[in-house]
Amino acid sequence: MNIDPFTIEIPQATLDDLHDRLAHTRWPGELSGVGWSRGVPLDYLKGLAEYWRTGFDWRAQETRLNEFPQFTTEIDGQTIHFLHVRSPEPDAMPLIISHGWPGSIVEFMKIIGPLTNPRAYGGDPADAFHVVAPSLPGFGFSTPLQETGWETARIARAFAELMSCLGYQRYGAQGGDIGSGVSGELGQLHPDRVAGVHVNADPMAMAALAMFGNPAGLSALSEEDKARLEELGRLQADGSGYIQIQSTRPQTLGYGLNDSPAGQLAWIVEKFKAWTDPSADLPEDAVDRDQLLTNISLYWFTQSGISSAQFYYEAFHSGRSWIARSSVPQGWAVFGRDDLMRRLVDPDHTFAHWSEFDHGRHFPAMEAPDLLVGDIRAFFRPLRASI
Numbered sequence: 001m002n003i004d005p006f007t008i009e010i011p012q013a014t015l016d017d018l019h020d021r022l023a024h025t026r027w028p029g030e031l032s033g034v035g036w037s038r039g040v041p042l043d044y045l046k047g048l049a050e051y052w053r054t055g056f057d058w059r060a061q062e063t064r065l066n067e068f069p070q071f072t073t074e075i076d077g078q079t080i081h082f083l084h085v086r087s088p089e090p091d092a093m094p095l096i097i098s099h100g101w102p103g104s105i106v107e108f109m110k111i112i113g114p115l116t117n118p119r120a121y122g123g124d125p126a127d128a129f130h131v132v133a134p135s136l137p138g139f140g141f142s143t144p145l146q147e148t149g150w151e152t153a154r155i156a157r158a159f160a161e162l163m164s165c166l167g168y169q170r171y172g173a174q175g176g177d178i179g180s181g182v183s184g185e186l187g188q189l190h191p192d193r194v195a196g197v198h199v200n201a202d203p204m205a206m207a208a209l210a211m212f213g214n215p216a217g218l219s220a221l222s223e224e225d226k227a228r229l230e231e232l233g234r235l236q237a238d239g240s241g242y243i244q245i246q247s248t249r250p251q252t253l254g255y256g257l258n259d260s261p262a263g264q265l266a267w268i269v270e271k272f273k274a275w276t277d278p279s280a281d282l283p284e285d286a287v288d289r290d291q292l293l294t295n296i297s298l299y300w301f302t303q304s305g306i307s308s309a310q311f312y313y314e315a316f317h318s319g320r321s322w323i324a325r326s327s328v329p330q331g332w333a334v335f336g337r338d339d340l341m342r343r344l345v346d347p348d349h350t351f352a353h354w355s356e357f358d359h360g361r362h363f364p365a366m367e368a369p370d371l372l373v374g375d376i377r378a379f380f381r382p383l384r385a386s387i
Helices: 012-023 042-054 058-065 105-110 112-116 152-165 178-189 203-213 215-220 223-238 241-246 250-259 261-275 289-302 304-317 340-345 369-386
Strands: 004-006 070-075 078-085 093-098 129-134 171-176 194-201 330-335 353-357
Touching (some): 012 042, 042 261, 042 289, 058 289, 078 105, 078 152, 093 369, 105 112, 105 289, 129 152, 152 178, 178 194, 203 223, 223 340, 250 304, 353 369
Parallel strands (some): 330 353
16 A cells, blocks of 8 residues: 655645635625524625635645645545654554544644644643544545445544554544544444544534434433433434435535535535534634634635535445444543433443533534543543553
8 A cells, every 4th residue: 555745735726716716706695684593694704705815824724734744545446645643752652533524634733733742732741642634535635535435434444444554553543523433433343453432522413323323222311301302403403404415415515515615615614603612603713713714725625525525425325323332442522511411322331431521512623622632631541551
């Protein structure tokens, strides 16, 4: 398996095309007084698009991303792009971290340094990791998507092969959203190689997983817990339009995402409003605006709006459980404290590690990087002896 160094170099003509398309966006009308209840407000998106066009410095962000060693390889017929950042600590633990949708490797920009070099960030060097952060097939530079069938189990098999090729025979796995499923599959497929699985989640995502993955277990909940779960279910259903179309007609959606940067911007920004800390009035109050636009730019430049949406079609038609359980130690970090969550997901307290945080939600690597890094360190600390 050949591994080739990779540098992000977006052509200037591609940047100019983005700016030109944004300048000539045909904006829709808007009903008065509806706020965010029907999607992204017009004035807000116009302002963000104008900043993307005239204020956002892609070249500066590109330079920051290229500070992380990057590579590409081919596994199972698919180009796989990944960051591979080795720690200066010789006894560091290998760790593969997997992102979700609508995220990318950009999510990890604030956590890779503290994970790989804790000494430089005031931490204990004994907590160091060698970090491998792949772009999911169909996301970012793991494109173009070559064929159908890339659901979580197949992605996990490819990532396991990647870790073997890099010489890591035993390692930890971490992820959120799609990445939590991939990490769980890694533990299920290779319990002899995966020392432990750490996932981050938020209450709405966990409620959806419980309802889809273990509906029989819901009967044991109290009436109060069932009422809370129904409330979470209503909130989840209100924002589930993206699932309905991405799991049924991703190709149709893709024409708009691939042709209109304003459309791609709105499609992702709406989720950053809905899925970040509810105390934040706007997405950029929860995450750094430039990091958010770097993530969206990656979708635009790689034309991965459509190919990333294909994952949902595969997931909904694979016939596999949404929750991959294994015998390896599991750690959960819940961003959005809710007493129901552990009773829902781990009622018998079988998980090796459980944490809940008031701050952050779906994108903790961007919203609360220090909390996420601390929890990853704490979970894997007792497992290092097995590496």
